[in-house]
Amino acid sequence: IFTEMLTLAERLDYDGLGKGVDDSYKAGFISNGKYYSDYASLIDFIKSRVQGVSEQKLEISQKKITILSDNIVLLTASGIVHIKLDKGSEINTDFYWSFVCEKIKNNWKVIHSHQSLGN
DSSP: OHHHHHHHHHTTOHHHHGGGBOOTTOOOEEETTEEESSHHHHHHHHHHHTTTEEEEEEEEEEEEEEEEETTEEEEEEEEEEEEEETTSOEEEEEEEEEEEEEEETTEEEEEEEEEEEOO
16 A cells, blocks of 8 residues: 555645545544644645645655554655656655554555654
8 A cells, every 4th residue: 555655646646545545533644743633634735735746756765564463554654755846946855754554344544644844
């Protein structure tokens, strides 16, 4: 699921990303120091922020999967995101992620995430 979600993020396909999320627990999501009570509010905010972005490339530096049970894992990752803007400029910044994933009906889904950007 992680590789598939990276591809969707690089394509800026935020509607597609939602297919890899199960928000039935309403566990909340954190992005850059801000708490979102549900996935819909997080993705709405992200969509508003990517206006003017023509593409992004995610370069994973570190990734670790910790198995917590037969159907729950913790995935942590860090790396660099390369963002190209419609105006031609490029932004590169570090990212740090934590995802709690659960196997639901034989499919892995993100049930909580904590994502930060910064150098």
